[in-house]
Amino acid sequence: LLEDLFVIDAPALYLSRDRAGRLLGLLPIDGATIKPVIDDWGRTPLPYAENGETIYPTAYQQILKGYPAVDYSVRDLLYRPRNIRVDRAYGFGPVEQIVTTVNIALRRQAFLLDYFTQGNIPDSLIGVPENWTPDQIASYQKYWDAYFDGDLGRRRRAKFVPGGVAKTFVQIREPDLKGPFDEWLARIICFTFSVSPQALTQQMNRATAETQKAMSEEEGLAPILAWVKNLIDDIIADEFASPDLEFSWSNEVAIDPQTQETILTSYATKGILTINEARVALGREPLAEAAANRPMVLTGAGYVPLGQAAEPVGKRVRWFAKDNPYHDERGRFTTADGVGEAASPPSKGAIRVAQEGEEDNRGRLEESGDPLAELKQQEWGNAIQTLRALDPNNPNLSYIVPQDWVPTDQNIADLNAEIVKVATQRATDFVMPDGNFIGTPGNGPDVRNLPGGAQAAQDAFDYLSVGGTPYSGSYSQSGQMVVLPGGVGWVGRRTNRNGIPTLDIRVTSTFGSIRFHYK
Incomplete structure (x- = not known):
């Protein structure tokens, strides 16, 4: 998948499903065989409703041996070029961007190979008197080679030769096998992939090397990790109706404990973070005390809560x-x-x-x-x-x-328990007013269809999000998400990749998760 991303910028995944339409697996497909299909407006065809059913038009074609072999819709294939262009239907991968530079580098390597395998220039030339015949030159050459052959010590000793020979010695200049031009090629290629050229160039001091490494991780690796994360997050949200879940890389950058303590202490004493937020950043369980969830500022008289x-x-x-x-x-x-x-x-x-x-x-x-x-x-x-x-x-x-x-703590606990009870019942009554889910069956076991389009989805979201807390996770990048009061669940509104206004609701203690498509 990443090879297709870097070389041709055409990563493609086939969505394998069971008979009920549920996702079974993601199968990589050769992106070079995929042809995007565009509509009259130059865009990817989106699903539409017809006679109460959702129609998925052909969005991609797989070309094999020059002929269209398989048609795919947006529900069948994930085609995610990273560098999208407005004047082309295909992406513009890093390798394609430096194809000329790569061609030069390949020819440079071929030249070096020929130097070691097919070169015909000797290390040096020694002149002989002009009146020597070719037979005399060949005879003297054999004598010279035989004299030094097999005796390494003799090669370092002085040798008496005729005067004319000694005056016409020419040392052949060796070609540059590695020079500034090679480093220039390496820097261009590394720059394209946003990786550090440190291993391919002249040595630098430690501070510069660490800066190069940090820049490489920030500008090169981080965008690729973010691209993979967004791809998986979209799959989790669309296929598993779980926009509250997200993919996370486990190889986080290690931070010096003393430096981390200084940073978190500064944030907590300035009211930027609460005590519990600082504890979570350290991987510890939050405290139950109410003060641990309130931002406070450290003054001469002690901690003072904000607001x-x-x-x-x-x-x-x-x-x-x-x-x-x-x-x-x-x-x-x-x-x-x-x-x-x-x-x-x-x-x-x-x-x-x-x-x-x-x-x-x-x-x-x-x-x-x-x-x-x-x-x-x-x-x-x-x-x-x-x-x-x-x-x-x-x-x-x-x-x-x-x-x-x-x-008292008990007063607050009882009031919060009442909020949990009311919020749970309010969401449940909206989704299942008579014990059954509203709407008609959709294209999955946890999907229901409702009329009204985007406005109806927004009205439902506004009603359910009363008293809730906005959430700024990956789901909110493409829509809105609110954690329900008391933490009983969440509600999210967005337009999915098929262009359908979508409302996701989860209340674990009653009905679990449900998704509504407003068509």
């Missing part, structure tokens, strides 16, 4: 007067029997903000003693906003607490 809640915590709900359990006639929280010390707010049920003038100071920020109190308030407020966006009439939105009330 504040959009509005003061404790001012987001209506006044519900006497409908809160376990409170006295003044609205203060007490135990179940109404006596004793004021109790903490119940972890579930109705909780509301105390009105100005009420004297319940339990759980106030200034008396909590919890260094994470402000972060907990912020997390509680964000969770309330998410729940209100999902279900404005949810009973858990009615709560009564002091103005500066600090929620």
